[in-house]
Amino acid sequence: MIDQEMTPQEIKDQKPYLEWGLTEKEYDYICDHLIHRLPNYTETGLFAVMWSEHCSYKKSKPLLKLFPNKNERVLQGPGEGAGIVDIGDDQAVVFKAESHNHPSAVEPYEGAATGVGGILRDIFSMGARPIALLDSLHFGEINNAHTRYLINEVVAGIGGYGNCMGIPTVAGETTFDECYEGNPLVNAMSVGLMNKKDIQKGRASGEGNLIMYVGAKTGRDGIHGATFASTDFDSEHETQRSAVQVGDPFMEKLLMEACLELIQKHADWLVGIQDMGAAGLVSSSCEMASKANSGVKMNLDLVPQRESGMSAYEIMLSESQERMLLCVKKGNQADVRQLFEKYNLDVVVIGEVTSDHQYVLTHHDQIVTDIPVSSLTDDVLQEKCPERQPERLTHLKENSLPKIDDPAQTLIDLLQQPTIASKKVLTQTYDSQVRASTVAGPNATNDAGIIRVRGTQKGLAMTTDGNGRFGYLNPRIGGQIAVLEAAANVIAKGAQPLAITDCLNFGDPNDPEVYWELHQSIAGMAELCRELNTPVISGNVSLYNENNGQAIYPTPMVGMVGLISNVDHTVSSHITQDENLVYVVGQTADDFSGSELQKMLTGKIDGKVNEFDYHQTASALQKALTAVEDRLVTAAHDVSEGGLGVTLAEMIFDTSLGMDVEMNAQANRLFSETPGRIVLTVKPADQAAFEMVLGKDATMIGKTTATHELKVKTTDAEFKLNGTQLQHQWEDAIPCLMKSKD
């Protein structure tokens, strides 16, 4: 097959690289300034994939610089497999989120499963044991068979991989909007725990040290996605394989145990370790060399292969799963081999570290690549993208006040909106309790999952939050709210927010309007990250998310982890006692643009989103955290989609208790979505102490009762709803929609 590959001159003339995503300007720059000759077929392929946005962040990098990524706790920021934060006692928490949107649109089970597999490898390649998984899923409306198929398969894929690996899925979110119909968002996050001494980095340094390949064999899966044009292969030979990788969680479980044994017990054998994720062998090897300012030389004939006749190009670009690249000290290769063989895994020396800064590959005794390492990693042409405020935002209407005739019915209807309704039917297919450390899982109305840290008093609260609707109407405020909501979620569990990871899900960045949205969202997120002292320690960018030529809502997904100093002090999101006082932290304004209520009543998202004083909101949340930590709070639940009404209803679910509240406002305010609010309940005996902490930031609205009903009085209405009935309506909505034959 080698001799059928185009010659360098043919590549220059026929420009196949355009279909692989490299521009003519980039190609010319590589020829003239980086390698001073024409690249051959394999080299051109390596450039195309390493210079892609996915690997190089060439378009988003100037914007990502806006994020704070350091503080006194951060041990590792962006640039490695995952970020690391110090949690005391010589322990650290490691986390990252990653999107698998496009693979999940094409093959939802494997797309979602391998998304989980990839994020887990990022965690254990840092030397941490994964202790939790989270997801953030955004689908189209549940009104057609294809969306139901996507939901069922994505959820089964996440569960299939995570359950088998024995990592609990403890939190997440699932929302529904038409804009995601052809392009669902499947974001997975993992959190790991480690001893600080075990921190590993993806580095290949020390001339003569060995590059070892471990794990699954390399096949043709995942090569270059859908852009792999037919010109690459003669039609009489191999046809293009699936662009989506296939996962094998059993293989990954063995790989994880072997890698953790190597790192925890034999760190002295190891120089560096990195996952073969996107762009497989090429990205892992050249990044490891680049970070150590080394060169690397590899013999591709030694790479374990699942299929015969693979070209150098295919071996390097394959995205076969469950593979890891190690840099091992010369002399320890036999020890490492023995360790991995114990787990029945392939383990092969495929190359070595050199000192000449060159990236050299041989295949069938020929040198097929000989280029500077930096030309693949550091010399990528940064692209300045034009940006422009989208037309739709120039004439948005003022925030309009919805008229509510029957607030009781409105609440019932809102509780049955898929974005708000119980996701139990989906989340109970995830093993949320394996590892026997789950203090709060996904099956209730929990704002965040909690994992206790065995052997300490500590707990880790974790959440994912991504709301595209506010971003659609105002990307900057949407970015602010994504971070703020995540913080409110972990604070409601009594955790101090530590840091965030993100998946930036946007449309085509070549569209100046989309690039403007990305810029604004990042700026908004960065403002709140600074305010809350929660730096961005890892993340990814997923661009080109489009549905019928329309970009999705700008959907920045925030994954946040918070530290609970004493996990015995965490509070339930359900009320626990009657005759407690009910407070709302934060002011409620007329915030209906982008709300679930607006979508339900008008079928669309529209209007200006109000600015909010985030200094004030963040300060109020911090006081709420103090109250929880001081044990002045008996239950806490964040206010988000559907507003206060939904929060109050959810707080009485799964209890035999109720609430009696009165608001000095019109009934529509019950459904306003002013960001950054939390409902707290407090024992009467603690009233004075609580009010001392919160001051004017909390408003008392009523009390908990012994009867299982929600009683609400506003200036224009009064109603009473039975808790059991309400809970059934909330729980039955999604099973009912999933069964429908429409």
Added chain:
Amino acid sequence: MRVAIIVFPGSNCDSDLHYVLENLCHVSAKYVPSTATNLDGFDAVLLPGGFSYGDYLRCGAIAALTPIMGAVRQFADSGKPVIGICNGFQILTEAHLLPGVLKKNDNLKFICRPVALQVENNGTPFTTKYVKDEKIHLPIAHSDGNFYADPATVDELEQNHQIVFRYVDQNPNGSVNNIAGICNRRGNVVGMMPHPERASEKIVGNNEGFKVFQSLLSLKH
């Protein structure tokens, strides 16, 4: 007391059992790989949950053929206590140390949630600390927990008091006679789908499974 926890490739509840035994029960628990061939010196054997061999082919089918299972059989034949939890239960049925099979759940999905159980037999080495007919709650987490045996075998299990745990209120997976756990005729080999090791401490929401381990500890050795 020395307890062996068998580790098959793909087991993932082994460390949870180890934690409960070492940290909560303060007894010596050792991991024994499936490639080992003897269990000398151990007083009890635990087969953990997980996805041995990825649950490929059939849950527990490949694990049942591993070298350690010969030793587990000898250990069981000598009358010493053996328990298989979740995947461990599946392995014990595949190895014919317990009757019946575990089919896919009747809704064909993985189910993770707490279930209500009744302790039907408190005479096994793993249930003596429970009161007969005691109602408890334990979490389940499985795709294949739907116990089935032919009617004659089920009758025999009922007659001989070999049903150890039964689902009450609601059967989550379609098992015959609401069976959640059984034992062999002699009573020393127990298999159960629910996870007592995930319900052994209040902080994780429930400690009603801890008596399974306390029962084992109360055995005289």
